[in-house]
Amino acid sequence: xxxxxxxxxxxxxxxxxxxxxxxxxxxxxxxxxxxxxxxxxxxxxxxxxxxxxxxxxxxxxxxxxxxxxxxxxxxxxxxxxxxxxxxxxxxxxxxxxxxxxxxxxxxxxxxxxxxxxxxxxxxxxxxxxxxxxxxxxxxxxxxxxxxxxxxxxxxxxxxxxxxxxxxxxxxxxxxxxxxxxxxxxxxxxxxxxxxxxxxxxxxxxxxxxxxxxxxxxxxxxxxxxxxxxxxxxxxxxxxxxxxxxxxxxxxxxxxxxxxxxxxxxxxxx
Amino acid sequence: xxxxxxxxxxxxxxxxxxxxxxxxxxxxxxxxxxxxxxxxxxxxxxxxxxxxxxxxxxxxxxxxxxxxxxxxxxxxxxxxxxxxxxxxxxxxxxxxxxxxxxxxxxxxxxxxxxxxxxxxxxxxxxxxxxxxxxxxxxxxxxxxxxxxxxxxxxxxxxxxxxxxxxxxxxxxxxxxxxxxxxxxxxxxxxxxxxxxxxxxxxxxxxxxxxxxxxxxxxxxxxxxxxxxxxxxxxxxxxxxxxxxxxxxxxxxxxxxxxxxxxxxxxxxxxxxxxxxxxxxxxxxxxxxxxxxxxxxxxxxxxxxxxxxxxxxxxxxxxxxxxxxxxxxxxxxxxxxxxxxxxxxxxxxxxxxxxxxxxxxxxxxxxxxxxxxxxxxxxxxxxxxxxxxxxxxxxxxxxxxxxxxxxxxxxxxxxxxxxxxxxxxxxxxxxxxxxxxxxxxxxxxxxxx
Numbered sequence: 052x053x054x055x056x057x058x059x060x061x062x063x064x065x066x067x068x069x070x071x072x073x074x075x076x077x078x079x080x081x082x083x084x085x086x087x088x089x090x091x092x093x094x095x096x097x098x099x100x101x102x103x104x105x106x107x108x109x110x111x112x113x114x115x116x117x118x119x120x121x122x123x124x125x126x127x128x129x130x131x132x133x134x135x136x137x138x139x140x141x142x143x144x145x146x147x148x149x150x151x152x153x154x155x156x157x158x159x160x161x162x163x164x165x166x167x168x169x170x171x172x173x174x175x176x177x178x179x180x181x182x183x184x185x186x187x188x189x190x191x192x193x194x195x196x197x198x199x200x201x202x203x204x205x206x207x208x209x210x211x212x213x214x215x216x217x218x219x220x221x222x223x224x225x226x227x228x229x230x231x232x233x234x235x236x237x238x239x240x241x242x243x244x245x246x247x248x249x250x251x252x253x254x255x256x257x258x259x260x261x262x263x264x265x266x267x268x269x270x271x272x273x274x275x276x277x278x279x280x281x282x283x284x285x286x287x288x289x290x291x292x293x294x295x296x297x298x299x300x301x302x303x304x305x306x307x308x309x310x311x312x313x314x315x316x317x318x319x320x
Numbered sequence: 321x322x323x324x325x326x327x328x329x330x331x332x333x334x335x336x337x338x339x340x341x342x343x344x345x346x347x348x349x350x351x352x353x354x355x356x357x358x359x360x361x362x363x364x365x366x367x368x369x370x371x372x373x374x375x376x377x378x379x380x381x382x383x384x385x386x387x388x389x390x391x392x393x394x395x396x397x398x399x400x401x402x403x404x405x406x407x408x409x410x411x412x413x414x415x416x417x418x419x420x421x422x423x424x425x426x427x428x429x430x431x432x433x434x435x436x437x438x439x440x441x442x443x444x445x446x447x448x449x450x451x452x453x454x455x456x457x458x459x460x461x462x463x464x465x466x467x468x469x470x471x472x473x474x475x476x477x478x479x480x481x482x483x484x485x486x487x488x489x490x491x492x493x494x495x496x497x498x499x500x501x502x503x504x505x506x507x508x509x510x511x512x513x514x515x516x517x518x519x520x521x522x523x524x525x526x527x528x529x530x531x532x533x534x535x536x537x538x539x540x541x542x543x544x545x546x547x548x549x550x551x552x553x554x555x556x557x558x559x560x561x562x563x564x565x566x567x568x569x570x571x572x573x574x575x576x577x578x579x580x581x582x583x584x585x586x587x588x589x590x591x592x593x594x595x596x597x598x599x600x601x602x603x604x605x606x607x608x609x610x611x612x613x614x615x616x617x618x619x620x621x622x623x624x625x626x627x628x629x630x631x632x633x634x635x636x637x638x639x640x641x642x643x644x645x646x647x648x649x650x651x652x653x654x655x656x657x658x659x660x661x662x663x664x665x666x667x668x669x670x671x672x673x674x675x676x677x678x679x680x681x682x683x684x685x686x687x688x689x690x691x692x693x694x695x696x697x698x699x700x701x702x703x704x705x706x707x708x709x710x711x712x713x714x715x716x717x718x719x720x721x722x723x724x725x726x727x728x729x730x731x732x733x734x735x736x737x738x739x740x741x742x743x744x745x746x747x748x749x750x751x752x753x754x755x756x757x758x759x760x761x762x763x764x765x766x767x768x
Contacts, residue, residue, distance in 0.1 A: 216343050225345055233350030234429070237398045237744065238486030238717060250342070280487035283451065283458075287429055288350070290453040309344045316348045 216304030221297075228296045233288035235314050236280050247282045247312040249289065255302045257294035262286060265309075285312040354400035355485065358428035358452075359390040361404065362445065363411040364436040371438040376467050382411065382436045385445065388474025389432065389481070391518060392492045395740075396482065396718075397747030402428055411435075415448065420455040428452050432481060443467045447477050449484055459484045471520060476767050491713040492517060495763045496720060497535045497544060498738060500524060501756040505727045505734040512546065514561070517713075517762070519752040525559065534709075534759050538581040541763040545569065545579040545588055556590050558605075570603050570610055578622050583629045589613070591621040600634055600651075613651040624676075625649070626669045626693070633657075633667040633676055633693075644678055646693060657695030662687075666709055669693070671764075672716035675743075679708040679721075688721050690743065701745040714764045718742045720751060722758040 217225070239245060248265040264270065264286070270279045289295075289310070297305055362382035364372075372381040393399040407414075408422040415433040423431050434447030446462035461480055463473050472493060479490030500513035512525040512532050525544070526532055533554075535546035544559045556569040556579040570576065574594035581588060582602070589602045600613040600623045614620045618638035625632055633646045639656060642663040647654040658664040662682030669676055673693075680687040680700065686707045689700040707723040720740045727734030736758045738751040751760075 217345070222345055226347060226349075229347050230349045231351065233347060234353055234355055235350040236355070236486050237352060238482075238488045240488075276483070277487035280485065283454075284350075285347075287451070287453050288347075291429075305343050307342055309342050311344060311346045312350075313346060313348050314350070317350060317352070 216301055217298065224296045228292050229288055229310065232292035233312065234284060235317050236284050237318075239277050239281060239314060239318055245277070245281055245314040245318070247278070247285045249282075249285055249310045249312065251289065251295075251308045251310065253295065253297060253306055253308055255297075255306075257297040259289060259293050259295070262289055281312065281314060285310070288312075354398055355429055356402055356427050357393060357399045357430040357432065357485075358402045358407060358423055358426065359386050359393070359404075359432045360407060360409075360414050360434075361386045361411045362434035362436050362447065363415050368436055368438040368443075372443075372467060372470075376470075378470070381443075381470060382434070385436065385470060385474045385477070386432070386434075388471055388518070389478045392475065392478035393481065395518070395747075395749060397742055397744070398482075398486060402426060418450055418452075420450075420452050423450075423452045430458075430485060432477075434477075438467070441466075443470060443473075445470075445473045445477070449481055471516065472766075475516070475518075479765070479767070488717065489715045489765065491715050491718060491762075491765070493765055493767045494714060495537075495541065495766065496738075496751070496760050497525075497537060497763070498722075498753070498757045498760040499532055499535065500753070501736050501758060502528075504730065504732055506730070512544070512559070513753075513755075513757070515753065517751075522754050525561070525564070534578060536580050536761045537763045539583060539585040539764060541766060543581075543585075545581060545590075547577045547579065556588065558588075570608070572610075576601075580624055582625050583627055589623045589625065589632065591623070593619075600632070613649075614647075614654070615651075620645075622666050624668045627671055627673045631669075631693075633669055635665045635667060644676065644695070646676075646695075657693070658691070658698075659695065660698060668710055668712060670712050670716040671714055675716070677710040677712060677719055679710065688719060688741065690719075699745065701741050701743070702739075702748055707739070709759050711761045713740075713762050720760045720762055722760060724758070 250263045250265055251259055252261040254260055264282050266278075269275050270282055295308075297308075361380075362385050364380070364382035368382075369380060372378045378384055390401040394401050406426045408425065409419055411433065412435075413419075414431070415435050418431055418433060429452055431450040431452050432447060433450065434445060437444045442464050443466070444462060444464045446460070448457055449459040450456070451458050459480060461477075463476060465473060475493040478492040482488075482490035482492070494517045495514055496517055497512065497514045500511045502509045509528040510532050511528040512535055513522055514525060515522040526548075531549045533547040535544050537544060542561055544561060546557055546559065547554055548557050549555075550568070554575045554577050555572075556576040557566050558569055559566040569579065569588055569590070572592050574592060576590050576592050579588050579590040586606060587602045587604055589600065591598050592601045597617055598619040598621055599615060600620050602611045602613060603609070604611075613623070613632065614634070614636075616636065616638055618636050619642075620634055620636040620638070623632050623634040630649055631646055632649050632651075633644060635642055635644050637643075638645075642665055643656055644658040644664045644667045645654055645656050657676075658678075660680075660682075662680050664678050664680050666679045667676050668678070670690075675690045676693055677688065677690050680689055685703055685705070687700040688702050688707060688710050689698055691698040701719070704723050705726060707721055710719040710721040712719060718740050719742075720738060722736055722738050725733065725735045736756040738753055738757045738760050739748060740751055741748040751757075
């Protein structure tokens with residue numbers, strides 16, 4: 052019995068020893084790097100303090116002494132940082148402020164340019180229609196009349212996009228579909244008013260519930276045979292094309308749709 | 321207070337209307353493909369077919385009339401008549417009530433149905449034009465005539481369909497007068513001939529003893545003016561188509577040529593050449609009074625009136641090269657309208673009044689072209705080794721002209737043919753004639 056206990060004891064001891072030697076997390080445990088961090092901090096303070104005025108020398112010396120002490124005491128790096136922020140930034144911030152004021156006085160135009168570039172960059176980076184208005188507001192606050200003009204355009208675009216309800220790609224898809232379906236009557240004169248406006252009521256899947264020619268009275272007027280022919284060709288195009296390629300969302304916006312068929316561009320060649 | 325409420329109500333209405341503004345999409349492009357049209361054979365019962373076969377030796381008259389319509393529509397380039405074999409519905413049923421699903425299945429956008437009946441020695445033809453996609457009737461008409469006029473009925477129906485589907489008058493119920501030619505180039509026999517615009521029903525008006533050139537219809541299509549050589553002297557003649565009576569126009573002591581009627585048919589305008597000088601004259605057909613229109617030591621010829629009769633276009637070499645000019649009908653206010661490279665000739669004013677057709681010779685090639693009446697917007701429609709003498713269809717959409725081919729030194733291998741081209745310049749077709757043909761002139765609509 053005591054033999055078993057002794058064997059068991061040695062076995063467990065050997066297992067523990069093997070584990071201590073071979074397992075990596077156990078081996079890494081004693082390694083520490085705080086001294087390396089403290090060396091880096093010293094280098095930074097040296098550089099930042101080199102160009103400064105003689106008054107700052109005393110402060111720098113004090114700082115050095117304190118740092119030396121800290122290093123010798125092997126203080127944790129966090130504390131060193133805090134001390135640095137307390138001592139060094141004061142002259143640093145002041146000098147930066149002075150510099151800013153000087154440059155503003157000397158080169159105000161350059162400053163404007165910088166600001167413009169920044170705004171354009173921001174526009175490119177954040178090309179989100181919902182944020183356009185916000186960007187414009189910022190630019191209005193900061194910049195001159197030239198940028199204000201651009202802002203007006205983008206504002207109206209933004210507004211029209213909200214009212215229009217169709218994005219450019221959605222509109223293009225619909226146009227491309229109808230282009231293929233519309234056989235323009237070739238006998239039409241190219242110098243007449245050849246615009247036919249048709250109002251559609253659509254189902255969510257793009258099929259036409261109702262189509263209405265907005266200038267219907269013109270169809271039966273004498274001498275308007277061309278208009279009648281064109282209107283009928285437009286209605287045929289809608290019939291052939293349906294269901295129309297409408298967006299999958301926003302039905303409330305496009306359930307009523309107006310198509311303006313204009314043949315002048317094609318007939319004039 | 322009431323006003324404030326009203327204004328606020330209006331503002332609310334305005335704002336809400338803005339929010340729900342109707343989405344508009346501009347469609348500025350389409351395809352220029354010909355309209356697919358199904359021309360169903362007109363239904364004719366056995367009795368009618370037997371009568372036609374017995375009287376005028378024509379089988380299946382309904383099918384024949386529909387073929388005339390189909391051919392007319394095809395030659396316009398604006399329609400694509402579908403293959404009859406693809407039709408799912410028979411003519412008798414289709415005429416009563418078309419199954420639009422069957423016709424839209426074969427991609428037809430328009431459908432023509434009809435029926436032919438023989439009653440009291442006369443033929444009655446009715447037809448209907450259907451909008452297949454809208455599933456409704458667009459046009460329905462009936463005609464009664466003598467059986468021999470069956471081709472004309474086909475042309476009149478074609479005109480009605482064309483007008484309904486394009487918005488402009490047709491040009492199928494018309495005739496073309498031309499110079500029929502036979503033999504080698506050195507010994508050419510030339511006769512005046514008249515035919516339907518599709519090349520059928522050709523009749524010869526002269527025997528070919530004298531050379532004939534440049535025949536032109538008068539506005540009522542009953543008279544023809546043309547140039548003929550009598551005793552080796554070219555003279556302008558008048559010919560009544562119905563009676564066959566012909567007469568010399570005016571007693572000119574020299575050569576007269578290039579005649580044409582005025583739009584009201586009361587005058588003939590032509591060139592008169594004497595001592596190497598050629599000027600433009602008119603002659604009143606009622607009182608035979610001759611009036612000199614141009615007076616210039618150059619060659620002025622090929623005059624043509626504008627449709628309203630207020631202006632005349634002609635070609636002249638007064639600038640040193642043959643160019644086209646426009647003047648008032650009294651000869652005043654002469655303006656040169658062509659300034660391009662090459663020689664311009666045979667100007668003809670469009671029946672619509674907006675264009676002038678012409679022949680152009682440039683770098684050894686002949687072109688048929690059109691331009692606006694001020695000379696701007698020149699468009700050359702077709703180019704060839706030799707072609708000239710354009711003549712407008714009555715609706716001002718198509719031009720007919722003639723082409724000649726090269727011949728060898730003995731005059732062999734030569735040919736002259738009639739061609740038509742529309743204003744787009746894409747729809748060029750040969751007009752089939754019994755013989756070689758030149759100098760075509762298009763009549764106005766017979767059924768006007």
